[in-house]
Amino acid sequence: xxxxxxxxxxxxxxxxxxxxxxxxxxxxxxxxxxxxxxxxxxxxxxxxxxxxxxxxxxxxxxxxxxxxxxxxxxxxxxxxxxxxxxxxxxxxxxxxxxxxxxxxxxxxxxxxxxxxxxxxxxxxxxxxxxxxxxxxxxxxxxxxxxxxxxxxxxxxxxxxxxxxxxxxxxxxxxxxxxxxxxxxxxxxxxxxxxxxxxxxxxxxxxxxxxxxxxxxxxxxxxxxxxxxxxxxxxxxxxxxxxxxxxxxxxxxxxxxxxxxxxxxx
Amino acid sequence: xxxxxxxxxxxxxxxxxxxxxxxxxxxxxxxxxxxxxxxxxxxxxxxxxxxxxxxxxxxxxxxxxxxxxxxxxxxxxxxxxxxxxxxxxxxxxxxxxxxxxxxxxxxxxxxxxxxx
Numbered sequence: 472x473x474x475x476x477x478x479x480x481x482x483x484x485x486x487x488x489x490x491x492x493x494x495x496x497x498x499x500x501x502x503x504x505x506x507x508x509x510x511x512x513x514x515x516x517x518x519x520x521x522x523x524x525x526x527x528x529x530x531x532x533x534x535x536x537x538x539x540x541x542x543x544x545x546x547x548x549x550x551x552x553x554x555x556x557x558x559x560x561x562x563x564x565x566x567x568x569x570x571x572x573x574x575x576x577x578x579x580x581x582x583x584x585x586x587x588x589x590x591x592x593x594x595x596x597x598x599x600x601x602x603x604x605x606x607x608x609x610x611x612x613x614x615x616x617x618x619x620x621x622x623x624x625x626x627x628x629x630x631x632x633x634x635x636x637x638x639x640x641x642x643x644x645x646x647x648x649x650x651x652x653x654x655x656x657x658x659x660x661x662x663x664x665x666x667x668x669x670x671x672x673x674x675x676x677x678x679x680x681x682x683x684x685x686x687x688x689x690x691x692x693x694x695x696x697x698x699x700x701x702x703x704x705x706x707x708x709x710x711x712x713x714x715x716x717x718x719x720x721x722x723x724x725x726x727x728x729x730x731x732x733x734x735x736x
Numbered sequence: 737x738x739x740x741x742x743x744x745x746x747x748x749x750x751x752x753x754x755x756x757x758x759x760x761x762x763x764x765x766x767x768x769x770x771x772x773x774x775x776x777x778x779x780x781x782x783x784x785x786x787x788x789x790x791x792x793x794x795x796x797x798x799x800x801x802x803x804x805x806x807x808x809x810x811x812x813x814x815x816x817x818x819x820x821x822x823x824x825x826x827x828x829x830x831x832x833x834x835x836x837x838x839x840x841x842x843x844x845x846x847x848x849x850x851x852x
Contacts, residue, residue, distance in 0.1 A: 718790025
């Protein structure tokens with residue numbers, strides 16, 4: 472439980488620029504309340520969906536001879552479910568350290584543009600870079616979708632506190648979920664797992680669509696959805712990265728076209 | 737060096753850090769460096785956001801079309817049909833996430849129960 476406290480302090484120091492002690496205490500109180508407000512999102516549909524996905528991960532880890540402590544360490548240290556699944560595959564496939572690292576790196580490249588798009592959304596006027604580095608660890612797809620949806624309703628200088636609450640709570644809770652499920656070696660019939668695994672794409676699909684602030688996001692989504700199966704046929708290793716680049720390029724063509732049209736009229 | 741190269745208790749943890757944590761967080765840190773240079777109202781942010789959104793849409797397509805685990809045994813047409821119906825329900829029944837999830841799950845579980 473030390474991690475969130477340390478993080479909160481680091482992050483508080485990073486954003487605080489007020490001179491007087493009284494103002495500092497007021498500021499800390501406001502930050503704490505936004506931190507807790509972010510943390511309270513643990514009781515939400517997307518957070519529950521992510522927990523169900525981690526129920527499946529606990530089963531996968533135990534089937535592949537990864538111990539309880541190792542599995543929970545993986546979840547907290549890596550905090551990206553696809554990377555964890557790839558790493559388990561590499562371990563059970565007897566990959567070398569370098570081979571496993573390359574496989575994981577390929578599955579995690581997607582985090583780079585995601586974080587790059589998230590940072591301008593999250594940072595406050597006085598946020599230090601070190602705070603952003605610390606907080607970036609908690610950005611994975613679910614937290615990204617939730618953050619993109621909700622950060623715009625949070626005051627600019629409170630956004631890092633809010634996301635710290637959300638990100639740290641999501642990570643710690645799911646680490647705990649993996650430990651408990653692994654310990655109890657809970658088993659469900661396959662149809663339950665199938666139903667659980669289907670929750671994630673449906674949540675991403677609808678919440679990403681709903682959180683879009685303009686039509687270009689919808690164009691990017693549709694192009695990504697349609698391009699992925701085509702690109703997957705030709706370049707299965709780089710399919711996600713190429714989908715992002717090609718879908719992004721198509722979206723920019725659309726954005727330019729809309730601008731040109733609006734200038735003409 | 738593989739997962740089983742050393743029998744010391746710490747080796748698996750070092751393996752996880754070097755083969756899991758490092759190649760994942762390195763991209764996040766590069767993302768922070770790129771995002772730090774991007775201004776809120778700039779064209780660059782529009783581009784980065786478009787790429788990131790298309791990429792997440794790719795993740796969604798991957799989860800529906802090429803899932804792992806128990807879902808992989810179901811028919812691809814059932815999964816596409818359930819996802820499409822769920823999304824249409826979202827669009828036309830008040831834009832509620834929960835509505836789309838329920839519609840998609842009812843179709844998926846119904847189809848699986850009848851071994852479709």
